Each structure stands twice: as structure tokens, then as C-alpha cells.
Amino acid sequence: MKVLLKSVPNLDLVIPGHAILDKIGEGGMSTVYLARQESLQRKVAVKVIRTRNLSDERVLDRFVNEAKTIARLDHPNIISIYEVNQLDTGIAYYTMPYLPHGDLSQLMSFDTRQLVNLFIQICNGLSFAHDHGVVHRDLKPENLLFDDFGNIIIADFGIALSTHDKRRTLESDILGSSHYMSPEQVQRRTVDLRSDIYAIGSILYEKLTGESLFEEGDDLSVLFSQVNQPVPILPEGLNNWQRIIDTCLAKNPNNRYQNADELASALLEIEQGGQSIIIKSKSHKKWYKKPWFNWSVKTILLAAVGFSGYSLYKINQSGQEYVDMIAQTTPAIVALPVEKPVVEEKPENELLQANPLEMEMPAITAEEMRDQQVLNLIIDANKDLKSLRLTRPLNDNAASKYRQVLALKPDNPQAISGLNQIAASYLELLNQAWDENNRENLIKFTDSLREFNQQNAPVVDATPFNERMDTIMQLIAQSVTADIEAHKVTPESHDLIALGQQLSLDAVALAGFTRQLESVPRVGQLFTDADGHDSIYITPDLIRNSGLDFFNVSVTEVKVADYNRYAETQTAPEHNCFHMGKQRRLSKRTWKKPPIEQNPTHPIICITAQDAQGYANWISEQSGQRYRLPTKQEWLYLQQVSSSSSGCGQHNLAGTETQSLKKLKTKRLDCSDSHIYTSNVGALPANKYGVHDLNGNVSEWVLNCQSNSKNCNQFVAMGTSWISGAETNPTQPLDISPDQAHSHVGFRLVRDIYPD
Incomplete structure (x- = not known):
């Protein structure tokens, strides 16, 4: 992992x-x-x-x-x-x-000259962008930064449209910030530079009044207002700005300023004391806050726009459906009668004496009461969703309220959308935990989302979660496959399988991955073939850039008893054996009659390199495996991963026990290993991988080919033996002919695991 x-x-x-x-x-x-x-x-x-x-x-x-x-x-x-x-x-x-001086949203106090100056800077930057074919599409105070000199810097062109590039947004996407989006953006109609003009108007209104253009509570209601609600009237004292606000925020782009330079000119008129526009209005209250707008009318209106619980997230998932709903509901709202009801005038004293309990109240149907309850639940649930009160605390969270809505109206689209958004929020948390390698949160959010999907099926679409879990399973499979192809097991694969188990993924598949990894040999693993030959698995990448493939090396050198079995079925040549550099001419000393004492468990000696290769070929035929001599590179690798010490008393080398050998010309070690000549194979300690006698006992015949060892017929003797002293270099080849037999040279075998 x-x-x-x-x-x-x-x-x-x-x-x-x-x-x-x-x-x-x-x-x-x-x-x-x-x-x-x-x-x-x-x-x-x-x-x-x-x-x-x-x-x-x-x-x-x-x-x-x-x-x-x-x-x-x-x-x-x-x-x-x-x-x-x-x-x-x-x-x-x-x-x-790096601009650390804040943005326009943090500017709370200014005079007319300062405000005009800042917005003219915005116009100048936008005019330049528009002249170069770029529409920002996401202007908002947070994207208008201040530099070191207090100048405005336009930033965040993440969803900008440019004539230089292909369109990268799906036709169903609605991108931008709801409080500053033009009607054509909301309705996914053609967007041009005049959408940026609309956004400037929204920002300017906010700076002038201290309030957002439309304060509807949730994103979709704000978007609905951008399309349908009239431009608000500015408070007293700001009348001279009304013409600019009205023109910027015109619903029809053709009625707005047609470029940023026109808007900049209008702003200059404000600074220079241009004529104010007088707005004749009895009240600046928004129409839906007037006294005559009674509770029952509110209920009807709110029911008409009840789909406002949709979030921008869901709009982007089904943009066409949203546009259709806007088109269908707009006429109903425009045509809705809102005249002030006629009230019969009575003398003041009669009104004071009236019994409130006997006053006639507006008639409210059960359906209207249910609609109001649904609306209240949707509003509360949306707030919980924004604050990530997804499923906690118990019975007071977004999920519980959306479910209450569905109990009242089973097909309510806002509740269905909200529950799916909760699933999307959990998935986002899950993905974040994955990105941050936070296993604890990953497991927690996976369990929560799985339980949530099960509790809310079939309303909630579990496909995104299932796809995420499938992706994790694919990563596990890829890691295991990579290990198998590389013939090694990495900790990452085991870690990922353990994670899959903790995430309650497919137990059968995970068990299969575990079995596959168990089939990959481990370094030092002992293998025994059908004929009883033991070998150790070696991983060459223990030394970086070794250039070797995986192989099994025999635990010990080939014993006398093993070679005797070969000689009983094959014609095994006998060569006159050199002993400490000398060869008897008259009396032959061969592997059958060696010049030193040998028993069946000692390493075979007095054979040539060709004799050793003949034995390897015979073993291959007998076992059905491919046996051969090690290559020089493999042998040097094995020697490297063995002990690099002199091995005084730990390896069968020439020590004080060889004092009686007067003809031995070497600098003896200052200790004894108790073996004057050869010892039993495996008598002395193995290296950390379980391989015996890589140092001492006998030197070994190896293949001396640089590439493919399959058809190699070149040989060399490597390593130390019982005649090697303190100054012998174990990595240097012996200066002897491969056609000669010596009393200090034997051999071991390698079995190819993955033959060519």
C-alpha cells in the first residue's frame, strides 16, 4: 500500500x-x-x-x-x-x-471614489480578457485579489471559456457560483462576455448594500431567482447607482452593457457626479415580505419552487432536467396572483373587542400542511448536508430528515437527490482518506457508506461506491500479478490484501490472491525434487543490478555417494588427479581412488569440468528438471551474499591443522577447523540462506559464458578450498585447466526455475 x-x-x-x-x-x-x-x-x-x-x-x-x-x-x-x-x-x-493581502469579499468600508476605481480596474482586466477571446464565467469577490499596492488582480480562470481551446464542459454542466451566475449560465444557454457583466453587477450590488443579490437560503433557490426574480431596488441614498445595477443585471444579455468598457464609462459618470436616477417606490421591501403576502400564499409559492432542495452537485448530474423544470415553473410563478386581499373596514373599537379565537383564519388543507412540512424538512436537511451532519447525531441529521420526507412523499426528488448527495459526500471523504493514505478513515468511511447504501436502497445509487471498491480490487490484482510476473513477493501486495479484508471486499477473490502469492517462492525456500535433490531458492535482486534471473542452488556440493550412483548407470571417465599441484605418472589417483581420505558424504573430487557437466545432464534426464553448473556470475553473486570474513575456524580452509602437510605452499590461518583435507558436506555452518560450503572445503567448477548458459562449453574453477590460506582471493578464478582433475576441486548444481 x-x-x-x-x-x-x-x-x-x-x-x-x-x-x-x-x-x-x-x-x-x-x-x-x-x-x-x-x-x-x-x-x-x-x-x-x-x-x-x-x-x-x-x-x-x-x-x-x-x-x-x-x-x-x-x-x-x-x-x-x-x-x-x-x-x-x-x-x-x-x-x-503570492498575493497575501486578501480579496474583495473582505473589503467592508469604502467611499464612492474608491469603489469606482476598484470596479474600473475589474473592467479593464476583463476588457483585455474579452478582447483576447476569454470569458471568465466565475467572477466573485473571492477571485478578485489585492496586490501589494491595493490594485485588483483577477484570478481563478478554472472554468473560463476561450476561443483558443475546444469546449471542455459537458452540455449538461452548470459551472460557476450561484450568487453571481447570469440567467443564461443557469439555463445552459450560450454564454459570452455579457455573463461576466452580469457577475460584476451582482458583486457591485453586494458591495453597495452589504447583502447578496438574492438571499434564498440554498443554491438552487438562488439560481431560480437569477432567472425569475426582478432586479432589486437599491436603498435610499444609492439611487444614482440603480441604472448601472439594472443594466448589468438585465435578464436579457442584449439589454446589458455590451462590453466592459461601456460599464467602465458608466462608472466614471458616477465618480464625476453624473445625474442620479430617481426611483419612485413606496417601499424597498422585497415583494414576498409585504404584509399582504399571507401564509397560505407563501405555502403555494414555496410548493411551486419546492424543488429548490436540489444542490449544484445534482444539477450537474442532470442539467437538462433542471432546465426543463425552470421552463415549466417560470410561467406559473409569473402569473401567480398576489394582489392585496380586500379587508372590510370596521371601527377601531370593534377590532379591539374582537375575540381572536373567533377571527376567521385562512383555510389550510391537509395537502398544504404536508407540503409545508416537507419543505421545512428539506430546508433543514439541506443545512445539515452543508455542515456535514450526514448521519449523525442520531435522528437529527440530513439522512433522517430526507427519509422523513420520503415517508410523506415517496417520490420527492429533493429527498432522493439529498440522500444521493450524502452518499457522494461519504465517497468524497473515502477518496480523501485514500489520497492521504489514512487507513483508519478509509475503513471507517467505507463501512459507513456501505451501511448507508444498504439502508437507503433502492433510492441511493450505489454504483459510484461499488466502482470505487472495484478499483481497489483491481489495484490488488495488479499488485499480485506484478509480483507473480517478477517471481517475488513484495510487502505492498500483502498489505493491500489485508486492506481489502478490512474493507470487507470479495473474500473469495482475496483468498485467491493470497494463494497466488503463496505459490511464489521465497528467498531461502528449500525445494526437493522427486529424486531427493535439495536446492535453495535465490532472488538475484538482493544485490541491485545483478543482471541475473531467479534460480535454485544445491544446498551442498555434489557428494561422492551421488556421483557413484551416476557412475553405476553411465560410463564415468577416470582422470589422473593432481594433488597439491602434483600428479603421479605411474600410479593413477582418480575419483575412485583419490589421493586423500574420502567417505560417501564428502564432496566428489578429482573430476574435470566436463565430468561435472555430464553429471548435470544425467540428473536433468532423471528428474525432468533442468540442472546445470552455476555460471561464473551466479557463483560470484552467491559468494557475495555469503560471509565475507576470513572464516577462521568457520570454513574448511588451511589452518594450523595442516602443519603436517609440508608440500602445502600457502600462508596458513592461525586457527584450526579440525579438517586437514575435505570434510563432510554441510559439516560447517551455512550462510544466511541455508547454502553450505561456498567458502572452503572444495573449489567448484562453473560455466564461464557471458550470456546464455544453455549451450555453454567453457569452464573455470572458482572459490577457496581446504588448501586455501589467509591470502587467497575467493573471487579470482583458479589457474588450472578445465580438462584437469584436482583433489581440491568439486562442483555443485543449479536448477533453473524459469528456464528459457
Whole structure:
């Protein structure tokens, strides 16, 4: 899991040439970090696409498109780009100036001159962007930053439209911020620069009044108002701004300012004392707050817009359905009668004497009461959803309230949408835990979401969750397959299988993955073939860049008893054996009659390299396996992973026990191993993998080919033996001919696990 669950931690992100200092912002698509650019020792902002979005081609394209869009817009009132890059890890990012002086949303106090100046700067930046074919589409106070000199800088072009790029948004997507979206954005009609004009008008209204243009409580209600509600009338004292507000916020784009320069000119008239527009109105109260708007009328209106519990998330999932609903409900609301009811006038004293309990109250039907209850539950549930009170506390959370709605109206679309949003929120939390490698939260949110889906089936679509679990199973399968193909088992595979078990994934499949891993040999694992030959599994990647394949090496050198069995069925040549460098001419000493004492468990000696290869061929035929001599590279590898010490007293080398051998010309070790000549194979300790006698006892014949060992017929003797002293180099080949037989040279075998 260490590799496969790797993500971008808050402060462990590595951006070449930059030191990450802090995380300063986060959105649905990306995260912004504060960093220090090392080359210039300046602080910069680094915008990085979120890890889980790297596999979403649309999101990655949108991120790259944003960088390209900003890079084309070189203007004092538009954020600039320092660097754009995508790392080998797949992480995409770009760097830009760090602007720590806040944004327009934080500006609470200003005079007319200051306000006009700031909005003219916004117009100047937008005019430049529009002239270069770019529509921002997401203007809001938080995207209007202040630089060191108090100037406005337009930022966040993440959903901008550009004539230089192909459209990257699905036709059903509604992108932007609900309080600043133009009607054509809401209805997914053609969007151009005049949508940005509408957004400026919304921001300007907010700065003038201290209130949002429409305060409807939830996103969809705000969007509904953007399409249907009239432009509000400004309070007294702000009448001279009304013409600008009305023109910017015209529902029809043709009735707005047609470019940012026109708006800038209108703003200059305000600063220069242009003529005010006098609005004749008895009240600035919004129409739905007037006294005559009684409770029953409210109920009918609220029922008409009851679908407002939908969130922007759900709109993006079914945009056409939303537009159809807008089209269907708009005429009903426009035509709704709201005249002030006629009340029969009575003398004041009669009104005072009337018994309140006897006064006639508006008639309320059971259906209206149920609609009101549903609406109240939807509003409360939406608030809980925003504050992530998803399923806790018990009976006072978003899920419980949406279920109450469905108990009253089983097909209520807002409740169904809300429950699916809860599932989406849990999935987001689950994905975040995965990205952060937080196993505890991953398990917790997986269990919660699985239980939630089961409790709310079939209303909640469990497909996204099931697909996420399938993805984790695919990662486990990929890791196990990679281990099997590499013939080794990594800790990551076992860790992922354990995680799958903790997440209650497919137990049968996980058990199958475990069995597959168990079939992969482990380094040091002992294998015994049908004829009883033991060998140890060796993993060459224990030494980096060894260039070797996996193989099994015999636990000991071939014994006299093993070679005798071969000689009983085959013609085994006998060669006159060299003993301590000398050979008797008259009296032959062969492997059958060696010059030293031998028993059946000693290593075979006095054979040539060709004799050893003949034995390997015979064993291969007998066992059905491929046996051969080790290559020189394999033997050196085995020697490297064995003990590198002199082995005084631990290996059968020439020590004080050989003092009687006057013809032995070597510098003896200062200790004794009790064996003057050869010893029983395996008599002395094995190395850490269980292989005996790689140092001492006898040197060994090996293949001396650089590449494929299958048809190799070149040989060399390697290693130390019972005649080797303190100064013998175990990695240097012996200066003897492979056609000669010596009393200190034997051999061991290798069995290919994965033969060519």
C-alpha cells in the first residue's frame, strides 16, 4: 500500500526548485500551496491538481486549459503565470504570484471614489480578457485579489471559456457560483462576455448594500431567482447607482452593457457626479415580505419552487432536467396572483373587542400542511448536508430528515437527490482518506457508506461506491500479478490484501490472491525434487543490478555417494588427479581412488569440468528438471551474499591443522577447523540462506559464458578450498585447466526455475 496509496501530503509535496511552506487554499479540483522559489528567494503560490483528479481527463484538461488561458493574458489586473509543468509522477501544477493581502469579499468600508476605481480596474482586466477571446464565467469577490499596492488582480480562470481551446464542459454542466451566475449560465444557454457583466453587477450590488443579490437560503433557490426574480431596488441614498445595477443585471444579455468598457464609462459618470436616477417606490421591501403576502400564499409559492432542495452537485448530474423544470415553473410563478386581499373596514373599537379565537383564519388543507412540512424538512436537511451532519447525531441529521420526507412523499426528488448527495459526500471523504493514505478513515468511511447504501436502497445509487471498491480490487490484482510476473513477493501486495479484508471486499477473490502469492517462492525456500535433490531458492535482486534471473542452488556440493550412483548407470571417465599441484605418472589417483581420505558424504573430487557437466545432464534426464553448473556470475553473486570474513575456524580452509602437510605452499590461518583435507558436506555452518560450503572445503567448477548458459562449453574453477590460506582471493578464478582433475576441486548444481 505504501506505493499504490501514495498521494500528495499537505507539506510533503515536491516541486522542483521550490520549497513548500504551507497549504493556503483548496477547491474541488486543485490545491494551492505557499512556496519559496529557491532561485529567486521569493514566495510564490503553487496550484496543484488534486491527486484523484489525475485520472479524470476532463478535469486535467480544464486545469491545463486554465494555465494556458492565464498565460495568454498579460495585463496588470490579471494574475500572471511563472511556470507550468507536469511531473513524471503525473502531478500537474503552475506557479503564480503570492498575493497575501486578501480579496474583495473582505473589503467592508469604502467611499464612492474608491469603489469606482476598484470596479474600473475589474473592467479593464476583463476588457483585455474579452478582447483576447476569454470569458471568465466565475467572477466573485473571492477571485478578485489585492496586490501589494491595493490594485485588483483577477484570478481563478478554472472554468473560463476561450476561443483558443475546444469546449471542455459537458452540455449538461452548470459551472460557476450561484450568487453571481447570469440567467443564461443557469439555463445552459450560450454564454459570452455579457455573463461576466452580469457577475460584476451582482458583486457591485453586494458591495453597495452589504447583502447578496438574492438571499434564498440554498443554491438552487438562488439560481431560480437569477432567472425569475426582478432586479432589486437599491436603498435610499444609492439611487444614482440603480441604472448601472439594472443594466448589468438585465435578464436579457442584449439589454446589458455590451462590453466592459461601456460599464467602465458608466462608472466614471458616477465618480464625476453624473445625474442620479430617481426611483419612485413606496417601499424597498422585497415583494414576498409585504404584509399582504399571507401564509397560505407563501405555502403555494414555496410548493411551486419546492424543488429548490436540489444542490449544484445534482444539477450537474442532470442539467437538462433542471432546465426543463425552470421552463415549466417560470410561467406559473409569473402569473401567480398576489394582489392585496380586500379587508372590510370596521371601527377601531370593534377590532379591539374582537375575540381572536373567533377571527376567521385562512383555510389550510391537509395537502398544504404536508407540503409545508416537507419543505421545512428539506430546508433543514439541506443545512445539515452543508455542515456535514450526514448521519449523525442520531435522528437529527440530513439522512433522517430526507427519509422523513420520503415517508410523506415517496417520490420527492429533493429527498432522493439529498440522500444521493450524502452518499457522494461519504465517497468524497473515502477518496480523501485514500489520497492521504489514512487507513483508519478509509475503513471507517467505507463501512459507513456501505451501511448507508444498504439502508437507503433502492433510492441511493450505489454504483459510484461499488466502482470505487472495484478499483481497489483491481489495484490488488495488479499488485499480485506484478509480483507473480517478477517471481517475488513484495510487502505492498500483502498489505493491500489485508486492506481489502478490512474493507470487507470479495473474500473469495482475496483468498485467491493470497494463494497466488503463496505459490511464489521465497528467498531461502528449500525445494526437493522427486529424486531427493535439495536446492535453495535465490532472488538475484538482493544485490541491485545483478543482471541475473531467479534460480535454485544445491544446498551442498555434489557428494561422492551421488556421483557413484551416476557412475553405476553411465560410463564415468577416470582422470589422473593432481594433488597439491602434483600428479603421479605411474600410479593413477582418480575419483575412485583419490589421493586423500574420502567417505560417501564428502564432496566428489578429482573430476574435470566436463565430468561435472555430464553429471548435470544425467540428473536433468532423471528428474525432468533442468540442472546445470552455476555460471561464473551466479557463483560470484552467491559468494557475495555469503560471509565475507576470513572464516577462521568457520570454513574448511588451511589452518594450523595442516602443519603436517609440508608440500602445502600457502600462508596458513592461525586457527584450526579440525579438517586437514575435505570434510563432510554441510559439516560447517551455512550462510544466511541455508547454502553450505561456498567458502572452503572444495573449489567448484562453473560455466564461464557471458550470456546464455544453455549451450555453454567453457569452464573455470572458482572459490577457496581446504588448501586455501589467509591470502587467497575467493573471487579470482583458479589457474588450472578445465580438462584437469584436482583433489581440491568439486562442483555443485543449479536448477533453473524459469528456464528459457
